[in-house]
Amino acid sequence: MNRILLLCLSLFTVINAQAQFPMMGGPAKATVTGRITVVVVDSANQKPIDYASVSLTRVKDNKPVNGGLTDDKGKLVLQNVAPDEYKLSVGFLGYATKFIMVKTTPSRPDQNLGTISLSGTANTLSEVTIEGKKALVENKIDRLVYNADADATNAGGDATDVMRKVPMLSVDMNGNVQLRGSAVRILVNGKPSGTMANSVGDALKMIPADQIKSVEVITNPSAKYDAEGSGGIINIITKKSNAEGVSGNANASAGTRQNTGAFNLTAKTGRLSVNTALGTMFAYPQRSSVGFLNTTVSDGVTSTVNQLGTSNWSREMYNGSLGLDYDFNLYNNISTNVKYNNFYNGGPGTSNLSINNTLATNTSQSDAGNGNLDWNLDYKKTSKKAGEEFTISGQLTEGRNTNEFVNTLNIPNVPDLITASNNVGRNKEYTAQTDYVYPFSKSVIFEVGGKGIFRTIQSQYSNNSARDFDYQQNVGAAYSTISFNLTKKIQFKGGLRAEYTGINVNNGFKNDYFNLFPNVIISQTKGMTTMKVSYNRRVQRPSLSYLNPFRN
Structure with missing residues (x-):
């Protein structure tokens, strides 16, 4: 606890000292009207x-x-x-x-x-249209950026289709994404999502490709990002409409396996912008078959189980979001967004078994679902010095996962054997974060900030309270980074992140630990070739499915 207080006091002192914006440099280009x-x-x-x-x-x-x-x-x-x-x-x-x-x-x-008392003649200024083209792929010092809005072939697809086009990423048949063969952490507009934590493949299918502006592949996350995760970070940047008035789009797709639909609407007047989005996906019940033969020998006795079964599962998903964005003036902005996602998959199954030449039948019903709510509130302050920025962010994530199954084994002349279980998992996470960016020049940028994460995970079984599980994890962090050019062609970016973690489990287990996570990257560009050398340290924290797995 003393370490947490010392860490927070140090962070407050640094931010308080840095938050006094010096009025230096040329004025930033006006973006507020x-x-x-x-x-x-x-x-x-x-x-x-x-x-x-x-x-x-x-x-x-x-x-x-x-x-x-x-x-x-x-x-x-x-x-x-x-x-x-x-x-x-x-x-x-x-x-x-x-x-x-x-x-x-x-x-x-x-x-x-x-x-x-009087008004003047209105002169009409002719409309001027300025068009520009972005490079499809940009290679920056700590990330690779794929500009999805510059690729016309993305129309009509979803985020999974976009990911398949991003260099260094691979997507399997279930929509799970890997970076150079390792699992990744996926952010949306720089923020974690409880939906992504539950099922990456399902969550990506709910994001229309038309709403994605770019995808950032952060191969070497700086100290600004959480140390959690082993394979890097993917940051999906969604589009933001700046057009005055009301605009929106809708898209739908149908197929023999699944159907999807999405709708979004944005209304902007002056400095206030309101946006909403709805999406849904329905997959037809999929009939699948499985068969296996299991032979075991124990004390000279051979046992054989031969099984051939079928299942008929369906999948349903829907989501909705509402966001507000308001510019008080050129230097102060506040925004908020709330999003809800719900997923379900399950269905019946039947298996015919031969247990040591005795015929049996097993029928089952399995259902799994999860609902997740994410709410963000952000405040941003800039100054006349271009690039200087101070932000305060808060996020609330609440999720509820359900797993239920009933198996009935029928053997002639033997009473039916029924096995059932019902598990409900709940996750609550509160996050508070503050960041400050100060550019000493165009090439020298200093960043400092802090973050607090407070997680509570509960897992409850209706028929076996002894397996109930309550888990609390609190993380306090502070970081600092700096980037500059060593030469005209060589860039440097480095930083240090400090994290203190406290864990408390309902079985009496407690643990706390303090870690330092350094990060260094050097990049050299020569013609069309970029070479990078980097070092970082990461940590992998287990999720509920590992801490208290659901056994069926």
Whole structure:
């Protein structure tokens, strides 16, 4: 406990010292827009003037950038106004044109000009379309990036299809992903998901390929990432719509084995964005057969079991999500997202057996399902120095897994032998994290942060309470990294992560341990060839299925 308090105190001191943003460097490119509100009235009788013309002209180049007509109450709100100095002209037929100087800033992007007697002519700025193409694959110092949105062949598929195109990844027939032959940890937008922890193959099938912007293959995770996992990290970046108004898409696929459907909708007005998504998958009952012959010899006695059986299992999945994103101004943003996933698979089975030449029949019913809820809340603060960023994040994950089976063995002239079990597993995980990034220059970047993870796992059996299992695991971590160029062609990135882990089990077992996880990577680019040398240290923590396996 003393180590945890010391670790948290040290982290708070570092972050408190770094969080005072120096106002250095050139201003970042504006990404937040505001609004200008006016009400136009007749100066003589104070009655509103509808259809009055309002034009907004940028002072520095004398170009009109926005405009419109007032409504029947004389009101007009000009949206998507970037921070700058403007001249607002207000006019109407029979009235003198009036000009007003307006200034908006990143910290105060909104301006309410109140009541104005006149409005000006609106000039329309011709629409300009800028198109650019990304490289399909980008090789960065600690990761390889596959830009899925640049590959037109991804249309109509799901995340599993995208993964098969990513270099260094392999996907088996069940949708499980490996990186150079090792298991990987999969994140979505930089965050872990309880759905991925339960079943990677099923979870990937629920993400339409059209919603994936890029896939990052992090072969050598820096100290910023959790030390848990052995084969690297895959980070799936989803698309974010910046278009004003309402947009969305829907896709569906049907086949002889499974059917899928997905729908997402985004509404954006000013600095507020709301998005929602729904998805479903249904697999037809699959008839499969299995047969085996088992012969054992004990004390000179030979026993033989010959079995031939069939099963008819089905699979069903659905999910839904809702997200909000709001920019207070250019430097402050808050976002939240909640997502629910539910999976089910199971069905009946029948086996014909010959046990030492005695015929028998076994019938079974197996059902397994899991439901998972993920909720994220994030705050981000930037400054006038491009690249400087301070974030605070919180995540709640709750999952419920069920496993149930009933086997009935029927042997002539012998009472039926019934074996049954019902297990419910629950997982709760609370995460709090803070990160700070400070670029000393374009090539020298310093990062520091901390994270706390609080896990509670419960496994309960309806017919055997002696096998009930309660497990608590708390992890406190702090890290620091730095990256810079050794030469024009050689890059360096290194860091250190410290983690303290405390474990408590209901059988009285307790354990705590402290670990340091260093990370170093050196990358050299020569022409089209990139060579990397890296070292890192990782840890693998067991999941519920290993801690308290379900035996059937």
